[in-house]
Amino acid sequence: MDTVTAPSSPSSEALPRPARPLLEITRIYAEPAAAAAERGRQILARWPEAEVVEVPSHWQIPELHGDERNVRRWVRIKTEALVLGTKKTLTVRPNGRSADFIAPSHANGCAMACVYCYVPRRKGFSNPVTTFTNIEQIxxxxxxxxxxxxxxxxxxxxxxxxxxxDLGENSDCSVDAMISDNVRDLAELFGALPNAKGSFATKYVNRDMLEWDPQGKMRVRFSLMPAETAKLVDIRTSPVPERIAAIDDFVEAGYEVHVNFSPVIIEDGWQEKWAELLQQLDASTSPAAKAQMACEAIFLTHNRALHEVNTGWHPKAEQVLWRPDLQEAKVSQNGQANVRYRWEDKQQYLREFLQLVERYAPWCRVRYAF
Known part of the structure; x- marks a missing residue:
C-alpha cells in the first residue's frame, strides 16, 4: 500500500509577509474640547474600541513627543496612535511656490514614514497624525x-x-481623508469659492476620493521619484507605479493633477533612474492628463537631528540621504540648520534634471525647481 505524504507547509520565511494596514488605531490622545467637537465625536465613533487618553495639549504628550526611545517604535506608533486637537492659530500665510498661500492646517503628522520628512524635526522621535476637529473655524x-x-x-x-x-503643509491629505471628513469639507469649500482652489501633495493613492466632486477646484500633486529609491526612503507609501496609474483616474474624476519630482536625491545612477521614471510617466498618462499637468522639482534638504533619528530605525536609507561629501550647511526659511547639496554642484544637478524632463516629458511644464 502506497503511503500518502501530506504536503509540507511552507516555512514562515517562504511566505510573503502581509502588508500591515496603514492605520490600526488602538489609542486616541484627545484634548477635551477636541473630543467634544462634532468632528471629534465622529472620529471617536470610527474606532470605538480604541483607548481614549485625555491630554492637555496635542503638543504635550511625553510618551509620543521628545522621547528618543520611541525611535524603536516609530512605525508602530504611526499605525496605532491618533491625536485629536484644536487648531488655535488660524493664520493664512503667503507662499508663492507650491501655492499662493498656506492654509491653516487641518492636521499635523502622518501615518506614513518617509525618511526625509521635515515634520518630525519639530515633534521629535514620533509623528502620528494629529487631526484638528475645529474644521468649521479652519x-x-x-x-x-x-x-x-x-x-x-x-x-x-x-x-x-x-x-x-496649500492644504497639506504638515500632513498628507490622502491619508487624512481616511481618518475624517476634514479634507472633503475643504474640497467642498473650494468648490463654492469663485476665486480659489485647494492644493496638496501626496504619496498615497486614496481611491475613495474619486467619488467626490472636486469641480476642478482641487489640485492633487502626486509626488514621484524612481521606484527603486522610493522603496528605500518612502516607507509605507503607495508604490510609485500605483501613483502614476492613478493620475488619469483623478483627472477623469475632476481633479487637477500635477506631479512633484521630490525629493531629487543624488546617488549612483540617478540620471538613468530619473530618465526611466519620466519615460514611464510619459507612457502611462493620457493626452488629457498631459494637457493639464505641470510639475515641481525639489532637491533633497536634510537635517542632522533627523539623520540621527533615522539612524536609530532605518540606517540603510541614511546611506543615500546623509552625504557629507556632497552636502553643505544651509539655514532654511524657518531658521532650521539643515544640509543641502553644495550650491555650485546643485546648479549642475538642476540643469541635468531639467534636461531630462525636456527630453523625456517635454509636455510637462516646470512650475518651479530648486
Missing amino acids: AAAIAKHATKQGIKLEPNQCDPDLWVY
Missing part, C-alpha cells in the same frame, strides 16, 4: 481670506486664474 478662516483677496488679476506660476491654497 474653513471659515480660509473663506474669509479668499473673500478679501478678490479676483486674481494677474497670472503667476501658482495658477493663471485662481488663488491657490
